[in-house]
Amino acid sequence: MDKLYLDHVSYVYSAGTPFEQKALDDVTLAIRGGCITGIIGHTGSGKSTMMQLLNGLAKPSSGKVLLDGYDINCDVNDVLEEWKKLPEYSGMSPRSAKKAIAAKIKKTRAKLCFRVGLVMQYPEYQLFEETVSRDIAFGPRNMGLAEEEIRQRVLEAAAFTDIGEDLLEKSPFDLSGGQKRRVALAGVIAMRPEVLVLDEPAAGLDPLGRTFIFEGIRNYQRKTGSTVLIVSHSMEDMARYCDDVIVMSGARVIRQGSREEVFAHVDELAETGLDIPQITHLMQLLRARGLPLPENIYTVDEAVEALRALLGLGAK
Template sequence: MPILETQDLTYVYGAGTPFEKTAVDHISLQIEEGELVGVIGHTGSGKSTFVQQLNGLLKPTSGKVLLKGKDIWAEPKKIRAIRFQVGMVFQYPEHQLFEETVEKDIAFGPKNMGLSEEEIKRRVKMAAAFAGLKDNLLGASPFEISGGEKRRAAIAGVIAMDPEVLILDEPTAGLDPMGRDVLLSQIVDYHRQRNNTVLLVSHSMEDIARIADRVLVIDDGKVAMFEKTDKVFAQSARLSQMGLRVPQITKIMTMLREKGYPVSSGVLTVEQGVQEILRILGREEESRGQ
């Protein structure tokens, strides 16, 4: 059984008004437990509206969201409990920090779950470690730490609820390259250790290519593709038509292949590209030696 499933999921803004717009248009798909799924699409494609329905922040105009086979809106009064199971990290989540200390901010979600003080402390420590926050920052004011630390503190607040599904909407937006790499590494480590399900919405094709098992491409509110990462990025012409681009290294390798070099398709990272070029150079050396 998939951990998340959508059936004809549709969301219409301004229904019945002159400004009516269908943001999510009859999306049906399944997400398996333990997957790391990248979600991409141009601005206004509907990707944020889609993921906000997965934990009940938005109620579908029609269709269903199933969590472990159960309609999340079957009992509307219990929708808050769904948000503990499907955690959401918004773009610029540090804007939601408000407590006196980082520790209290991280503890806010677990407290609302009605957990014991001992369990709350355990979860705060676990979440801070996963997010890469040092112990000495826990007693600091969230308004006195760096931008990257604020971002990690906000993410730790969602991780502390120990959700079965973690959704991150543009988590690296506005961070410098080093901050972005550190945060992505923490997300990958968290996913590997918890073996839970992660959905990462991002404009960075490089980030998605590096870490996603499968990629969901949303275009004009519909599913354009939902396949393994290498298969999605192998379709560069189709992605370009949707206003998206493949990672630079994938583009370079595609150009080399078109010029007759026997490079493999599906190269997604610089590391893979280097290995592929070294492999070809090695073959050429061998043929010269013969």
């Protein structure tokens, strides 16, 4: 089963006013569990709106959001008939069963934000605590974990995001931009979400800062086997870190699939104003001139390998 499934989801801002605006228009997509999926699209293509639907912060105007097959916005009346047959509720009177189901739904919804961790755009603006470690602990504390467990999770999240022990007792406001970003990321990772959703995680960072952030994300994904969703408009980063890619344009999904499948449709991407990675483009130009290079080259390292092989120099 797909980890996340969006079933004909639409989202309209300020419906019924002159400011009405469609942010998502009948979007259907599937996100595989246990891998990194990139969502690419221009500003205003509906990417950021979509993220907020995934952990229940916003509700779709129509359509369903399924997490592990469970409709996260479901209502008692939607599921009553089906759930009543479950052994859990079978012995109950219809009224108390309905009550129990409603309670269950409410509880599931409250826990949703811990299962689907959301890292907003420019997350460093959400830091508020006196020390870095206390800020990272905010999420786990809201989960109601024991102090010892919280401490452990803070250290674990700090390790994933490469935050040194010396930083943990500093004020988050004394850190550099890149460090703040990593602290904010750690704050979400510390909740150990099954699905980690990030909105432009590297926006406004220098190349080193970008690498740090993406390596942290990949570390987390590899070690925990969780599902990661990255929203970005940087093709380079997508090509480098993502397994699957979803392309959005004008509130719609125009293509989804594995990295190779999506990048094979260069023309289509160019039409929506998105670029393929520069190195991929260069390799294509070389191929057009007759060099026998493979098609699926997305990083400079891969290009180096391919060119060395072509020149008969062997692996580095």
